Amino acid sequence: MVIGAGGAGQRAAIAAAQAGCKVTVVCKSLLGKAHTVMAEGGIAAALANVAHLDSWEAHFADTMKGGKFINNWRMAEIHAKESPESVRELERWGALFDRTSDGLIHQRAFGAHTYPRLAHVGDRTGLEMIRSLQDRLVHTDLVEVFMEVTVSSLFALDGRVTGALAYRRSDGSLIVFRAKAILLATGGAGRIYRVTSNSWEGTGDGTALAYEAGADLRDCEMVQFHPTGMVWPAGVRGILVTESVRGEGGILRNKDGERFMENYDPDRMELSSRDIVARAINAEVLAGRGEPHGGVFLDISHKSPEFIKQRLPSMYEQFLKLAKVDITKEPMEVAPTIHYYMGGVNVEAETGASSLEGLYAAGEVAGGLHGANRLGGNSLSDLLVFGKRAGQAAANYAVSSGAVRPIPKRQIEAGIDELLGPLKRPSGASPYKLQAELQDICTKFAPIIRTGNGLKEGLDKVLELKEEVRECGAGGPVGRAYNPGWHTAQDLRNMVTNAEALLRSAIERTESRGAHARSDFPKLDPRLAAVSFMVRKSADGQMTVFPVESEPTPPNLTEVISQSFQKYTPEETE
Amino acid sequence: MASAGTVTMNVFRGTAQDNEMVSFRVPVREGTVVLDAILWIQANAASDLAVRWNCKAAKCGSCSAEINGFPRLMCKSPVADYGDTISVRPMKTFPIIRDLVTDVSWNYDVNKKIPPFTPSERDATDPKAWRMQQEDVDRSIEFRKCIECFLCQDVCHVLRDHDRKDAFYGPRFMIRIASLEMHPRDTLDRTALLKGDAGVGMCNVSKCCTEVCPEHIHITDNAIIPLKERMDDVYFDPVRALVRKVRSVRTRKE
Numbered sequence: 152m153v154i155g156a157g158g159a160g161q162r163a164a165i166a167a168a169q170a171g172c173k174v175t176v177v178c179k180s181l182l183g184k185a186h187t188v189m190a191e192g193g194i195a196a197a198l199a200n201v202a203h204l205d206s207w208e209a210h211f212a213d214t215m216k217g218g219k220f221i222n223n224w225r226m227a228e229i230h231a232k233e234s235p236e237s238v239r240e241l242e243r244w245g246a247l248f249d250r251t252s253d254g255l256i257h258q259r260a261f262g263a264h265t266y267p268r269l270a271h272v273g274d275r276t277g278l279e280m281i282r283s284l285q286d287r288l289v290h291t292d293l294v295e296v297f298m299e300v301t302v303s304s305l306f307a308l309d310g311r312v313t314g315a316l317a318y319r320r321s322d323g324s325l326i327v328f329r330a331k332a333i334l335l336a337t338g339g340a341g342r343i344y345r346v347t348s349n350s351w352e353g354t355g356d357g358t359a360l361a362y363e364a365g366a367d368l369r370d371c372e373m374v375q376f377h378p379t380g381m382v383w384p385a386g387v388r389g390i391l392v393t394e395s396v397r398g399e400g401g402i403l404r405n406k407d408g409e410r411f412m413e414n415y416d417p418d419r420m421e422l423s424s425r426d427i428v429a430r431a432i433n434a435e436v437l438a439g440r441g442e443p444h445g446g447v448f449l450d451i452s453h454k455s456p457e458f459i460k461q462r463l464p465s466m467y468e469q470f471l472k473l474a475k476v477d478i479t480k481e482p483m484e485v486a487p488t489i490h491y492y493m494g495g496v497n498v499e500a501e502t503g504a505s506s507l508e509g510l511y512a513a514g515e516v517a518g519g520l521h522g523a524n525r526l527g528g529n530s531l532s533d534l535l536v537f538g539k540r541a542g543q544a545a546a547n548y549a550v551s552s553g554a555v556r557p558i559p560k561r562q563i564e565a566g567i568d569e570l571l572g573p574l575k576r577p578s579g580a581s582p583y584k585l586q587a588e589l590q591d592i593c594t595k596f597a598p599i600i601r602t603g604n605g606l607k608e609g610l611d612k613v614l615e616l617k618e619e620v621r622e623c624g625a626g627g628p629v630g631r632a633y634n635p636g637w638h639t640a641q642d643l644r645n646m647v648t649n650a651e652a653l654l655r656s657a658i659e660r661t662e663s664r665g666a667h668a669r670s671d672f673p674k675l676d677p678r679l680a681a682v683s684f685m686v687r688k689s690a691d692g693q694m695t696v697f698p699v700e701s702e703p704t705p706p707n708l709t710e711v712i713s714q715s716f717q718k719y720t721p722e723e724t725e
Numbered sequence: 726m727a728s729a730g731t732v733t734m735n736v737f738r739g740t741a742q743d744n745e746m747v748s749f750r751v752p753v754r755e756g757t758v759v760l761d762a763i764l765w766i767q768a769n770a771a772s773d774l775a776v777r778w779n780c781k782a783a784k785c786g787s788c789s790a791e792i793n794g795f796p797r798l799m800c801k802s803p804v805a806d807y808g809d810t811i812s813v814r815p816m817k818t819f820p821i822i823r824d825l826v827t828d829v830s831w832n833y834d835v836n837k838k839i840p841p842f843t844p845s846e847r848d849a850t851d852p853k854a855w856r857m858q859q860e861d862v863d864r865s866i867e868f869r870k871c872i873e874c875f876l877c878q879d880v881c882h883v884l885r886d887h888d889r890k891d892a893f894y895g896p897r898f899m900i901r902i903a904s905l906e907m908h909p910r911d912t913l914d915r916t917a918l919l920k921g922d923a924g925v926g927m928c929n930v931s932k933c934c935t936e937v938c939p940e941h942i943h944i945t946d947n948a949i950i951p952l953k954e955r956m957d958d959v960y961f962d963p964v965r966a967l968v969r970k971v972r973s974v975r976t977r978k979e
Contacts, residue, residue, distance in 0.1 A: 181777075182833065183873055184785045198854070239854055245842030245908065247862045247869060254856030272866060278784065279869060283842075289833075290841045298830075321822050350779040384756020386803075390782045464870075468941075469782065472801055473756065583768035626772030633823040636772030 152177065152315065152330035153542070154302050154357065157185030158277070158531060159514025160336030161284040162538030163545070167334070168293040170546035175328060176288070176296045177317060179352050183285050186338050186350055186515075187534065190277025191393035191465065193259060193269030194241075194535070195528030196234035200255040202266035202719045207231040208711045209265050214529060215704075215712050217263045217424050218493070218522020219665040220680050221370065224704045225500035226520040230529070230536050237535035238270050246283035248272050259462075260398045261527045263424035266719045269528040273464045274393050280531060300326065302356065303641055304566040305333065305364040305510070306558045312364060312509035313556040316566040320638065323631020325570070327563055329556075331549035334503070334511040334541055335361060339492035340649040342642075345590040347489040348380055348391035354642040355649035357516035361496045362648055362694075366507040368686040369518040369699075370494035371649070372657035372667045375525055376599050378428035380488025382446035387473045389488040392449065392466065394527040396483070397421040399462050401451040403432070404482070405440040411447070426524045426666045429487040433599045436486065446486035452479055487599060491530065493521040493666065494656070497685060503541025509548060513541035523665025573640035574631065579624025582640040589616055589643070593650055601657055601669045610654040617647050648694075655696045656684045730754070732804050734762050735812040736774065741821045746812065747771070753804050759813060760788050760799035763825070775824035783939060786874030789816055790825050796876040796937045816879040829875055835894050838922065839901055844910045861909045868904035868948055870940045871897065877934035877944060883927045893927035896934035896944045903948035906955070920956050925949065 153164045156178035167174045178185065199205040211231035215222055238256065242248065248270050249257040260267040272279045288294060299320040306314045314329040340355025341347040358368055379392040397403070403421050405411050415431040416423035423431075432447050441447055451459055456479035460467055463478070470476040470483060495518035496505050503511045514534045521529060573579060596609025620643050626636035662676035663669050682698045689695045704712070731752050738747045749770050751762045760778055767774045778788040781800045788799040791814045793807060804811065819827035848855065877896035883889045894902075902923060905911050919925040932945045942948075958965070 180779055180785075180787065181829070184779045184787050186780075188872070189780050189782065189784050200854070236852075239852070242855060243844060243849060243851075245844075245905075245911075247857075247866055247908065250857055250859040250862060254858050255854055272869075275784070275870065278872065282869060286836075286841050289837050298833075321826075321828075348782075350781065350785070352779060385754050386756030386758060386761050465784065472783070473758070473803070581768075581772065583772065587768070628773040630773060633775035633826055634773040635767055635775060 152328055152332070153334045153336060154315070155185065155336035155338060155514070155516070156182055156296065157187040157336060157338060157514065158280055158284060158534030159538035160185070160334070161281070161288050162535050163334050163336055163513055163542030164294055165284070165287055165291055166539045166542030167546035168291045170543050170550070172293065172546040172549050174294045175330070176294060177300045177302055177328070178296070178298055179301050181298050182296055183281055185281065186352060187277045187281045187531070189348070189350070189391065190280070190531055191274040191391065192261060192395045192398065193271030193276045193528050194234070194238055194280070194531040195261070195264060195268050195526065196238045196270055196532050197231060197268060198235045198238060198256060198258060198270065200251055201258040204717055204719065205266040205268060208714065209716045210234070210268065211708070212712045212714065212716065213264050214520070214526060215522070217524050217526040219524060219675070220522065221664065221683055221701070222522030223500055223519030223701070224708055226537070228708060229500060230520055230533060233536045234532040237532060237539065241280065241283055241535065244283050244287050246279050248279070259395060260422060262394055262397065262422045262428065263419065263526050264528065265716050269398070271395070273462065274395050275465050276531065301638065301641060302360065303570045305360045306562050306566070307364045307507060308556060308559065310365070310508055311556065312507055314558050316563065316570065318570060321633055323634065323637070325567060327558065329558060331552050331555055332509045332511065332545040334513065334545045335496060335516050336512070336514045336538065337516045339515040340646065341489045341492070343589055343593045343646045343650045343653070344489040345594045346380065346389040348377055348389055349489065354646050355492070356642070356645045357512065358495055358652070359645035359648040361505060361507070361510060361512065362652070362686065362688055364507055364510065365688060366505040366510055367497040368495060368652055369497040369683045370522070370656070371652040371686055372660050372684065373493035373523050373665060374489060374597070374653060375425060375491040375493060375666050376429040376487035377490035378425055378432055378487055379449055379485040381474065382484040382486045383444040384474060390469070390473070391488065391490070392483060392485050393463070395463060396449060396451050396466060399451065400454055401449050404448045404450060405435045406442050407440060409440070411435050411440070424524055424526065429599060430668060432485070432487055442484055444484055446484045448482040449485045450482035452481060491515065491525055493523065493525055494518040501540065502544035503537055504544060509552065511541045511545040513537040523667060570641065573623055573625045573637055574629040576622065576624040577629055579622055580619055581626035582623050582636060582643050583626055585616060585620055585623055586639060586643050586646065589613070589646055589650060592616065593653070597653055597657060599668065601667070603658065603661070603669065603671050606654050606658045610651070610658065613647060613650045613654060617651065620644060620647050651694055652686045655694060656686060659684050659696050659698070732762065733810045734766065735810060736763070736766065736825070737814040738774070738824050740823060757804045758800055759792055759802040759804060759811065762804055762811070763799060763813065775822070775826045777826045784872060786872030789874045789876050789879065790814065791816060796879045798874055798876070798939050801939060816875065818879045818881070818885045831890055832873070832875055832878060832897065835898050836901065839898060839905070839918070840913050840915060842905055842908060842911055843913045845912050848910050855910065857909045865904045865907045867942055868900040870942055871900055872940060873897065874939060876937045876939065880933045880937050882929070882931060882933070889927060893924035894922070896949065898923065899925060899928070899952060900942060900944055900948040903952055906952070916956055916959050919952055920960055925952050925956055928953070
C-alpha cells in the first residue's frame with residue numbers, strides 16, 4: 152500500500168509492482184494534482200551535460216554542505232550517485248526536457264550547486280515529472296489507484312504495521328485496508344504556517360501517522376523558508392516564485408536599489424543556499440530597507456522578453472495574471488515563504504524502512520537526505536531515487552513477510568470513533584478557526600529567526616490547542632458527503648502533531664544551523680554537528696525528543712567533502 | 726468592480742437532483758481571486774461547501790468551475806475582473822458530486838485507453854543519454870503543459886451539448902495523443918485509434934477549447950487539425966486512394 156501519489160509515491164508504486172507486488176495507491180486528491188506538480192526549477196543530477204566537470208562527488212559535497220552536515224551521509228551519497236540514472240530513466244519513460252545545443256538534457260544553475268545541474272523543462276519540471284510517472288503508473292499491471300481517499304490512521308500490532316483506515320471524500324464511506332507493507336509518500340506540513348507555498352494537502356499526514364503508529368521522526372525543527380514567495384497583492388501572498396528566476400540571472404535589490412546579497416554572500420550572491428538568502432531578505436526588511444509591501448525586489452527584466460518567456464513561462468504568466476506585473480519590464484516583489492520539511496520519518500538509507508517494521512517512507516515525508524537545509528532541485532531527484540528504492544524494499548518485505556495480518560476489531564473501532572468524532576460534536580469548535588489559530592502560533596513563535604522563550608511559549612499554546620482540537624466539531628453541517636469541514640478536522644489533528652514535534656525539537660537544538668536560526672544561540676555548535684533530534688511517542692502517550700549521535704562519515708567521503716571543486720565558468724561548454 | 730470591499734457570491738449548492746443558488750456577501754481585498762472568496766465562505770459561512778482545489782497557483786488544474794457562465798480556474802480569476810455579483814457553478818459536462826465538485830473520473834478512464842509512450846526496443850534499453858534537438862521536442866512540449874483542468878472538455882460541444890462521451894475523447898486527449906505522436910522517440914502509430922474510438926472526426930473546429938485553455942495551448946490549430954490531417958492522409962486522401970487502386974490493378978495483372 153502506497154499512501155500519496157506525488158513523485159515519490161508514484162515512483163515507489165511502479166517499483167513495487169515491477170517487483171511483483173499487488174499495489175494499492177491511495178491519494179487525497181485526484182491523480183496528478185499532488186504537490187510535485189508545483190515544482191518548478193528542475194531535477195538536480197550530476198549528468199555533466201552543461202558543466203563537464205560535474206560529478207557525483209561534487210553533488211554529494213554540495214548537498215552535505217548545504218545541509219550543514221547533519222544529513223544522513225549515506226542517503227546523500229546514494230542520492231548523488233543514482234540521480235543521473237533516475238533522470239535518464241524518466242526520459243526513457245517519455246519525459247521531455249529542454250535540450251543543450253548538442254541535443255542532451257539542458258541543465259540550469261541553481262542556489263548552492265557548484266555546477267549547472269538542474270534538468271528542467273521551462274519552469275514546470277514537476278508537471279513533466281508527474282505526467283510521465285502517471286502515464287507509466289496507470290499502464291502498470293497490478294496497480295490500483297484510489298483517488299480522493301484520505302487515510303486517517305495506521306494499524307500496527309506487535310511492532311508491525313498491518314493496515315490503515317481511510318475515508319472516501321466523495322461520500323464519506325470508510326475503507327479498511329489490510330497490507331503487508333505500507334509506504335508513506337505524503338509530503339510535508341507547510342500548512343501549519345500562514346504564509347506558505349504549500350497546497351491544502353501539506354498537512355503532515357505521513358509524519359503524524361507514522362508517529363502515532365510508533366515510528367521515530369527526525370530533524371523536525373528543520374523547516375525551509377523559500378526565499379522568494381509572492382508578496383503582493385495580499386491575496387496571493389506566499390505563492391512560490393521559482394529559484395530559476397535567480398538561476399537564470401535574476402537580481403535581488405532592496406528599496407534603495409542596492410544588490411544586498413553582496414553583504415551576505417559575495418561569492419555566490421543570489422545563488423547562495425536558501426537559508427542564507429531567506430535570512431538576508433528577512434534582515435533587509437527588518438532593517439527598513441524592504442519595499443512597501445514587506446518584501447524586496449527580484450528583477451529579471453535585464454534579460455530579453457523572449458528569453459524570459461522561454462525559460463520562465465509560468466512565472467511570466469503568474470505575475471501577469473495575479474499581480475498585473477510584466478516581469479519582462481518590471482521587478483517582482485518577493486519575501487520568504489514556508490516551503491519544505493527537511494525533517495520527517497527516520498529511515499534507513501538504502502531501503503526507506505522506518506523504525507516500525509513494514510512501514511516505509513520516501514520523499515519529503517522522510518528525513519535525513521537534506522539535513523538542515525535542502526538545495527533546490529534535490530527534492531525531485533530525492534523522489535525518484537528513494538521512491539524507487541523504498542518501493543522495491545517494501546515489495547521485497549511484503550513478499551517475504553508471510554500472510555496479511557488480521558487487524559483487531561477494537562483497533563478498527565477506535566480508529567472509526569476518532570474519525571467520526573467531529574461529526575458527533577455539532578457544537579464543537581470550528582476546525583477552520585482552530586487551523587487559523589495554529590497557523591498564527593507557528594508563524595509567530597517558530598519564525599525564520601527563533602528564540603528559546605518564543606518556542607516555549609509557542610509549545611504551550613500548541614498544547615492548549617491540542618486539547619481543543621480533540622473536542623472540535625466539523626464547523627457546521629455534519630453530513631459525510633464531500634464535507635470539507637469534516638476533512639479539515641482530520642487534517643488538523645495531524646497538523647497539531649507536526650507543530651508540536653517542530654517546536655519541541657527546535658527547543659532542544661540550542662544553536663543556529665541551516666534553516667534553524669536562533670537569536671539566543673546565533674552560532675553553530677560543533678558538538679551538535681553529528682546530532683539529530685528524534686521524536687517518539689512514549690508509552691504514556693507523551694511526545695519525547697532525544698538526541699541521537701549519527702554514524703561518523705567514513706574517511707573517503709569526508710575527503711570528498713573537503714575537496715575543492717574547480718569553479719564553473721560558462722565558457723567551459725556553451 | 727466590487728464596491729465597499731465586498732462582493733456578492735452566488736454559489737451553486739447541492740446535488741444534481743436537489744440544488745439552489747445561495748448568496749453570500751464576501752469581503753475582498755486587493756488581489757482576491759474567486760477561489761479565495763469560496764474558501765472564505767467555507768471558513769466563515771458554510772463549512773461544508775464542497776470545492777476541489779490544491780495549489781492555488783494555477784499549476785494543478787483542480788479548481789475548475791463556471792464563473793458567470795465562463796469555464797475558468799477559480800484561483801486565476803481575480804474578483805476585481807467581475808462586477809459586484811459573481812455566480813459560480815460546477816462544470817456542466819461532468820456529473821455533480823456535491824456543490825462545486827464534479828465527477829471527472831471519465832477523463833481518467835479515457836487516458837487509460839491511450840497506448841502510452843513506446844520507444845523502440847533499442848532506445849528503451851539504451852543506458853546512454855538520448856540526443857534530441859530543442860526544436861524537435863518543442864512541438865510535443867506545448868501539449869505537455871496541460872494541467873488537466875478539463876475546462877476544454879467542459880466547453881467542448883460534442884461532450885457538453887451532445888453528451889457524446891461514447892464517440893469522442895475530447896480536446897484534452899487529442900493533445901495527449903498529439904504529444905505522444907509528436908514525441909521524437911515514440912514508435913507507435915495511433916491513427917487508427919484517432920479515426921475509431923478517439924473520434925477526432927467529431928470535432929467541428931469551433932476552437933472553444935483553445936479559448937478556455939489556461940495554459941494557452943493551441944489545442945485546435947496545433948493538435949486537432951494536424952491529427953485530423955494525419956487521419957485524412959491515411960484514410961481519405963483521393964490521390965492515395967487512386968494510387969492504392971492502380972497498384973492493386975497492377976498487382977492483379979502481374
